[in-house]
Amino acid sequence: MSRSEVTLMSTATASTLTYNHAPVDFAPARDLPLGFMEFLLPLHREFTPRQQTLVRHRAEVLEQAHRGQLPQHLPPSAATAGEWRIELPAWCRDQRNQMTGPADDAELVVKMLNSGAPGVMLDLEDSLANCWANLQQGIANTHAALEGRLTYFDKKRNQDVAIRESETVIFTRARGLHINQAGVVAGELMSASLFDVAAVAFGVDARRLRHPLSFYIPKSESAEEALWWRDLFRAVAAARGWPVRYIMCMALVESHPLAFQMEEFIYHLRDHLLGLNLGRWDYMASLIHFNLHDPEWVLPDRNTIPHDVPFFQNLRELLVEICHRRGGLAIGGMTALYPSRADAELNERALKILAADKKNEANCLMDGAWTGHPDQNEIAVAQFPHPNQLDARRADAERYPDLRPAPEGVGQRTIDGTRAAVRTVIRYRHGVLNGKGASLLDGYMEDLATDRIYRLMIAQRMLHRDKVEVFDGDGRSVPHTPEFVTQLFDAELERILRELPPDADSSVIDKYREARRVSEEMIRLGEFDPV
Secondary structure, rough: HHHHHHHHHHHHHOOOOOEEOOOOOHHHHHOOOOOOOHHHHHHHHHHHHHHHHHHHHHHHHHHHHOOOOOOOOOOOOOHHHHOOOOOOOHHHHOOOOOEEEEEOOOOHHHHHOOOOOEEEHHHHHHOOOEEEHHHHHHHHHHHHHHHHOOEEEEOOOOOEEEEEOOEEEEEEOOOOOEEEOOOOOOOOEEEEEHHHHHHHEEEEHHHOOOOOOEEEOOOOOOOOOHHHHHHHHHHHHHHHHOOOOOEEEEEEEEOOOHHHHHHHHHHHHOEEEEEEEEHHHHHHHHHHOOOOOOOOOOOOOOOOOOOOHHHHHHHHHHHHHHHHOOOOOOEEEOOOOOOOOOOHHHHHHHHHHHHHHHHHHHOOOEEEEEOOOHHHHHHHHOOOOOOOOOOHHHHOOOOOOOOOOOOOOOOOOOOHHHHHHHHHHHHHHHHHHHOOOOOEEEOOEEHHHHHHHHHHHHHHHHOOOOOOEEEEOOOOEEOOOHHHHHHHHHHHHHHHHHOOOOOOOHHHHHHHHHHHHHHHHHHHHHOOOOO
């Protein structure tokens, strides 16, 4: 069992939830659809060993980076020098807004699909807490949504609400290659990516779909991994009796190594890929992780980093240039600050930030972006002047821009920023212990990506405390020793507990204490993988 799985298992102890693991009493004949194990096992035998090899290679690349050998572009190849293009189908050419949310929340799924968004991504990964019940509900909701039969009961209106007919494109985000699914095959780990793709494909009736089955690929770290996904899509299609190119996909660029191999990644998946998406919060976490040894990369407080900071902006422009040169969509990232129907001031600020963020991505010639709330759709779409900008390219686009411009003169490093990070990771982990993969905290939708950023930022400030200053409210530098960070965790936990209702159940308090313990322990043990 991998170190990350051990952490998840220990995290789950206090809440009786087990993550990325089937229940102890799991019985395939009872707990899986009839015939699914026979469908799954040949795929497992072929693809899990390859997945394990790719994961080991990731660890080697990270270790090399921490020794100073950072990711670089690959030598020229047919992927970068050849004449080839993606054949983009008509049904996905308008993706000005892709709305995303956890697949296990039927009400949210229906609301997203009824929002008018050109695309919707149903998430089985970061925003879904991957305990077995949540995963199975997410897969069931995905099947129902794809076939147009998902509903939820609206208590205010005392009626069922169904999905309205629309042209919205539905994607499903499977879990990434770094995650193992345990407990399905006795004594063996299985690729979670494989399990999710197989489960969705096995249970869907392709005759009822409005467009080919489409996935979102997360957390890729090399072009070689694209070959794994290509072969999986083709093997699943063959097993279902579908055409070889029936399964399509988008892919997220959310790791630092992949930023240097985007064109090669597209090339390997060119018969299935529709475009790339800049998953900027996970990318920021990966950028910190790969530069953890370098004091120049100790980032300022997260919410003082502008959306057009050079390490984002240079990657945005390169992603657009590569995608448009090859005929694929270039999609921007998520705006984390959410609107609020109950807080007019917050709502106005959130929608203003949303418009500026999406306008910047449109000006970078992106074809669309991500949101997570139905109230964001109209404003997001309005920032993009046309259904897509596929024919637009910059005359002065750099082929190899600097993808590691140090964040000099950007934002501030403050103790208040560290406190906010500590407070967020405790509350986020508390949500996970309660089976929630994403939580709205202080107006921001926080999921695993932002939790990971905050844990890494705290670790940076501890690791480089003798070289990088972090200031208190009086302008004094305060070294972030392990003891000082422990004091911050203690203080923020007590603050959270004081804010609870007087009659809060003891189990709620116990889970907050466990969330505080696990969060600091993950930082101390260097647990920064995206699980």
